[in-house]
Amino acid sequence: MLILFILPTLLLFLAWKKFKQPKPAKSIAGRHIVVTGGSSGIGKSVAVIAAQRGAHVTIIARNVDKLEEALIEIKKYCVNEEQMITKVSVDVANFEDIENNLCEIEEIVGPIYMLVNCAGMAICGRVEDFTKQQVKQLVDVNFLGSFYPVKAIVSKFKQRKEGIIVLTASQVALTGMYGYSVYSACKFALRGFAESLHMEVKNYNISVTLALPPDTDTPGFEIENKTKPVETKLISETGGLVKPEEVAKTLLDDALSGKFFSYVGFESYILTTLCVGMSPFASFLEVITQAVLLGPLRLVSAFYIMSFQNIVKKCHLERENKKED
Numbered sequence: 001m002l003i004l005f006i007l008p009t010l011l012l013f014l015a016w017k018k019f020k021q022p023k024p025a026k027s028i029a030g031r032h033i034v035v036t037g038g039s040s041g042i043g044k045s046v047a048v049i050a051a052q053r054g055a056h057v058t059i060i061a062r063n064v065d066k067l068e069e070a071l072i073e074i075k076k077y078c079v080n081e082e083q084m085i086t087k088v089s090v091d092v093a094n095f096e097d098i099e100n101n102l103c104e105i106e107e108i109v110g111p112i113y114m115l116v117n118c119a120g121m122a123i124c125g126r127v128e129d130f131t132k133q134q135v136k137q138l139v140d141v142n143f144l145g146s147f148y149p150v151k152a153i154v155s156k157f158k159q160r161k162e163g164i165i166v167l168t169a170s171q172v173a174l175t176g177m178y179g180y181s182v183y184s185a186c187k188f189a190l191r192g193f194a195e196s197l198h199m200e201v202k203n204y205n206i207s208v209t210l211a212l213p214p215d216t217d218t219p220g221f222e223i224e225n226k227t228k229p230v231e232t233k234l235i236s237e238t239g240g241l242v243k244p245e246e247v248a249k250t251l252l253d254d255a256l257s258g259k260f261f262s263y264v265g266f267e268s269y270i271l272t273t274l275c276v277g278m279s280p281f282a283s284f285l286e287v288i289t290q291a292v293l294l295g296p297l298r299l300v301s302a303f304y305i306m307s308f309q310n311i312v313k314k315c316h317l318e319r320e321n322k323k324e325d
């Protein structure tokens with residue numbers, strides 16, 4: 001039964017990819033790109049690809065040693081001698097610090113053309129297990145840590161009538177999941193922020209892209225895994241693990257062609273289409289494809305939800321049985 005929906009969906013997805021008229025992607029050669037979280041994982045991969053495409057790149061993170069290591073690595077990918085690769089050690093969740101540092105770095109490297117917010121982190125757990133300090137840390141880095149850099153730069157983008165903003169959310173920005181209560185709430189908040197911001201800046205020739213990476217093989221993901229309840233681990237394992245280079249390339253290409261959502265792979269396409277709601281669209285072809293798929297995909301989503309709920313139920317019963325023993 002499911003195959004009846006999945007097959008046409010796959011065909012529509014492939015047709016849409018083949019026949020959509022992509023907007024010509026903007027070039028970043030000679031432009032200044034700032035990547036928060038640029039010392040590790042997805043952010044570092046974004047910085048490497050930007051260097052390969054001839055951009056001036058500034059990476060932002062807190063740990064100075066990791067920044068220095070990443071800087072040396074990114075410099076190897078530069079394609080000309082004029083390129084400036086710079087690092088800034090600052091906490092993105094501190095508005096005054098991030099604003100001052102972005103001002104200083106513009107004086108040294110030049111006007112920022114693209115801001116890629118990748119700084120973020122996940123801690124998993126059941127609601128009752130979170131400490132107040134962990135909740136604050138997650139909200140600070142995952143929401144304020146993207147809101148503040150944007151707030152610091154958006155007036156300049158508006159004055160210059162150009163700019164590209166990327167916010168890195170997650171698939172759990174579209175659907176909640178066992179163990180992700182705080183992280184998922186922060187990433188949902190980024191979606192609301194991205195949709196509002198998109199409407200505010202569109203007439204200034206500024207684009208906003210919301211990246212929705214699936215599980216990605218990064219140092220951050222390794223740390224996150226250590227905090228996952230067994231239910232979260234089992235549900236996560238039903239999806240695959242992608243490389244940060246793949247997420248970074250897709251994120252850059254989508255942002256440079258002005259797409260609102262950036263996702264990797266067929267499963268992410270299904271989830272994004274299901275949750276498209278009132279989000280901005282790039283073309284009417286995209287809207288028509290989504291309108292056709294939404295109904296049948298709701299049935300597919302019911303299958304996924306039931307299988308996730310089964311995992312949670314099984315774990316619950318096992319726990320209860322252990323208690324009785």
Ligand SMILES: NC(=O)c1ccc[n+]([C@@H]2O[C@H](COP(=O)([O-])OP(=O)(O)OC[C@H]3O[C@@H](n4cnc5c(N)ncnc54)[C@H](OP(=O)(O)O)[C@@H]3O)[C@@H](O)[C@H]2O)c1
Pocket residue numbers: 036037038039040041042043060061062063064066090091092093117118119120121122141145168169170171212213214215216217218219220221
């Ligand atoms: N990996 C995944 O499976 C996955 C999936 C979906 C979404 N994401 C999202 O993608 C983004 C990147 O994830 P990742 O897995 O590549 O993480 P990662 O490897 O842990 O890298 C995180 C980067 O952010 C920096 N950072 C963290 N807190 C910061 C702060 N307060 N101020 C400044 N910099 C800070 C880190 O450096 P310092 O610690 O030195 O500051 C590091 O450079 C995150 O927003 C994450 O939520 C990841």
